[in-house]
Amino acid sequence: MWSSLKAYSVPSISYDKITEKEVNRRVIMKISIIGAGKMGTAIIKGLINNGQNPKQILVKTGHYENALNLRQSLGITAVQALSDLATSDIYILATPATLITKTLSELSNINQQNAPIISVAAGVSFDEMLAIYPNAPLLRCIPNTPVAINQGMTSFSTSSHLSDNQKTLAINLLNQLGHTIEVPEDKLGIAGTIAGCSPAFIDVFIEALSDAAVTNGLDRALSYEIITEMMKGSAALAAESKIHPGILKDDVTSPGGDTIKGVVALEKNNFRFAVIDAINTILQD
Numbered sequence: 001m002w003s004s005l006k007a008y009s010v011p012s013i014s015y016d017k018i019t020e021k022e023v024n025r026r027v028i029m030k031i032s033i034i035g036a037g038k039m040g041t042a043i044i045k046g047l048i049n050n051g052q053n054p055k056q057i058l059v060k061t062g063h064y065e066n067a068l069n070l071r072q073s074l075g076i077t078a079v080q081a082l083s084d085l086a087t088s089d090i091y092i093l094a095t096p097a098t099l100i101t102k103t104l105s106e107l108s109n110i111n112q113q114n115a116p117i118i119s120v121a122a123g124v125s126f127d128e129m130l131a132i133y134p135n136a137p138l139l140r141c142i143p144n145t146p147v148a149i150n151q152g153m154t155s156f157s158t159s160s161h162l163s164d165n166q167k168t169l170a171i172n173l174l175n176q177l178g179h180t181i182e183v184p185e186d187k188l189g190i191a192g193t194i195a196g197c198s199p200a201f202i203d204v205f206i207e208a209l210s211d212a213a214v215t216n217g218l219d220r221a222l223s224y225e226i227i228t229e230m231m232k233g234s235a236a237l238a239a240e241s242k243i244h245p246g247i248l249k250d251d252v253t254s255p256g257g258d259t260i261k262g263v264v265a266l267e268k269n270n271f272r273f274a275v276i277d278a279i280n281t282i283l284q285d
């Protein structure tokens with residue numbers, strides 16, 4: 001059922017449907033999440049959805065009440081102080097970027113097991129973090145909100161202070177959330193932007209297509225179903241066939257037909273440039 005502006009929820013796991021492969025991928029380690037807003041919560045949902053025991057997910061939020069609410073809804077373990085996370089196997093920093101260095105400074109005093117630290121903060125470099133916590137076993141990544149349903153696209157970079165075992169542990173965790181790609185740190189900004197920010201552009205596009213559908217008399221919920229199925233299929237066709245998008249577009253545009261008229265109208269309205277400009281504007285920041 002399509003809801004307009006309501007929070008989504010991830011369906012709970014049906015254990016009888018879990019395959020052997022999934023069982024093997026299930027993790028039992030203690031995961032600490034520091035900051036559980038939109039991204040932290042999406043990661044928690046993805047991990048639980050993949051079979052992680054929620055009690056083994058320790059969550060520290062800015063306001064303890066938020067962690068308690070997550071305990072109520074997702075069954076995680078809420079903690080009050082960073083010092084409660086001393087024996088974690090892995091840390092995920094998902095606070096606003098402005099709080100990352102302060103959090104790392106505190107973490108440097110409590111990370112008893114020298115556990116790997118994953119930062120999801122956009123724009124906070126290894127140099128900035130290592131200046132605060134020298135030799136920290138860091139992995140930087142930019143996930144996107146579909147990690148909540150294990151269909152995320154996460155780009156990541158690793159610091160030289162991450163051992164092979166620490167790297168494996170961290171990447172195994174990210175792999176539970178969907179597709180992952182390692183990139184050099186100087187490419188993390190652009191890779192993270194096109195995957196991390198663009199879900200919002202896609203959502204605006206879905207909304208706009210739906211508005212057009214409703215303008216032309218189609219039921220709102222039906223339009224969302226048609227649009228999202230169309231997007232899934234189009235993305236899958238491009239991903240699986242690896243055919244150039246220009247050729248896939250040509251396949252849809254029948255000579256003298258409807259689609260080319262729509263494509264021309266998009267070009268008239270600078271559709272391509274609007275998209276390129278959106279990404280460039282983000283990166284200019």
Ligand SMILES: NC(=O)C1=CN([C@@H]2O[C@H](COP(=O)(O)OP(=O)(O)OC[C@H]3O[C@@H](n4cnc5c(N)ncnc54)[C@H](O)[C@@H]3O)[C@@H](O)[C@H]2O)C=CC1
Pocket residue numbers: 034035036037038039040060061062063066094095096097099120121122142143144145196
């Ligand atoms: N939202 C997204 O799609 C993506 C977000 N990110 C990154 O994730 C991070 C968080 O972004 P959002 O979740 O969107 O923001 P948000 O504002 O929803 O979440 C931030 C959370 O940090 C918590 N927090 C504040 N002070 C804290 C403290 N002292 N200790 C622990 N938690 C504290 C806040 O209560 C809040 O829940 C940012 O660094 C952002 O760059 C990265 C990729 C995608």
Ligand SMILES: O=C(O)[C@@H]1CCC=N1
Pocket residue numbers: 122142192196197
């Ligand atoms: O808007 C932001 O800053 C974060 C980073 C990527 C997606 N959301």
